[in-house]
Amino acid sequence: MLLNKVLVSGQVSGRIVEVEAYRGLDDPASHAFRGQTKRNRTMFGPAGHLYVYFTYGMHYCANVVCGHEGEPQAVLVRALAPLGGLEEMRVRRPAARVESDLCSGPARLCQALGIGRSYDGVDLLDLTSPVQLCDDGLSSPKEILVGTRVGLSQRVGEASTWPWRFAVPGDPNLSRPVVAVEGQFRLMSTEVRLMSTEG
DNA sequence: TTTCGGATTCACT
DNA sequence: GTGAATCCGAAAT
Numbered sequence: 274m275l276l277n278k279v280l281v282s283g284q285v286s287g288r289i290v291e292v293e294a295y296r297g298l299d300d301p302a303s304h305a306f307r308g309q310t311k312r313n314r315t316m317f318g319p320a321g322h323l324y325v326y327f328t329y330g331m332h333y334c335a336n337v338v339c340g341h342e343g344e345p346q347a348v349l350v351r352a353l354a355p356l357g358g359l360e361e362m363r364v365r366r367p368a369a370r371v372e373s374d375l376c377s378g379p380a381r382l383c384q385a386l387g388i389g390r391s392y393d394g395v396d397l398l399d400l401t402s403p404v405q406l407c408d409d410g411l412s413s414p415k416e417i418l419v420g421t422r423v424g425l426s427q428r429v430g431e432a433s434t435w436p437w438r439f440a441v442p443g444d445p446n447l448s449r450p451v452v453a454v455e456g457q458f459r460l461m462s463t464e465v466r467l468m469s470t471e472g
Numbered sequence: 473t474t475t476c477g478g479a480t481t482c483a484c485t
Numbered sequence: 486g487t488g489a490a491t492c493c494g495a496a497a498t
Contacts, residue, residue: 293479295479302479303479304479304494307495307496310494310495311494312493312494312495313494326479326493326494327492327493327494328478328479328480328492328493329477329478329479329480329481329490329491329492329493330478330480330490330491330492330493331480331481331490331491331492332480332481334479334480336479349479351479368481368482368483378480378481379479379480380479380480380481381480381481422479423479423480424478424479424480425479426477426478426479428477
């Protein structure tokens with residue numbers, strides 16, 4: 274469970290409030306779907322490392338590798354709640370007008386944290402790494418929002434309806450509203466897996 | 473070697 | 486709500 278964990282880069286830090294899962298070889302929306310390439314090789318490595326990729330000719334996005342070696346599973350970090358180093362974030366993201374603009378998007382949070390291509394493959398659990406994943410004691414949310422993943426092209430077919438987007442309910446830093454899956458549930462209790470269709 | 477399209481953001485209407 | 490910016494990786498030629 275990555276929600277409520279803290280991502281730290283130098284003096285800058287933020288709490289993870291929104292993620293998406295990408296499963297790998299059997300997930301057509303995953304970069305790893307067509308096998309290992311030079312670009313996605315980090316996903317095939319050990320868990321706990323950072324997979325950074327470049328997209329749309331101008332943006333970086335950061336994933337946490339989750340599967341064992343050879344199993345290309347990763348979780349895209351889509352939004353953070355800014356915790357520390359707010360000033361540095363604003364310097365890096367002059368377009369941000371309010372605090373919730375700083376990290377509310379996969380490419381935005383990379384900007385705010387200064388994450389670029391050179392960060393691809395770093396060990397998030399190594400205290401000497403430029404980016405680290407920390408647990409500050411706050412437990413995982415009791416309930417989480419569940420919805421479909423964002424920005425997938427039509428070509429991935431059914432995978433665009435898989436409810437693999439997870440977020441902290443009500444957090445002001447979410448990158449966009451969570452869209453419920455037709456016939457499925459939007460709010461899920463992490464305790465009993467009881468669900469609600471509210472909202 | 474060329475072509476295609478993207479796990480997006482921002483400025484503008 | 487709409488469209489532009491912008492360039493790299495992968496597949497096709």
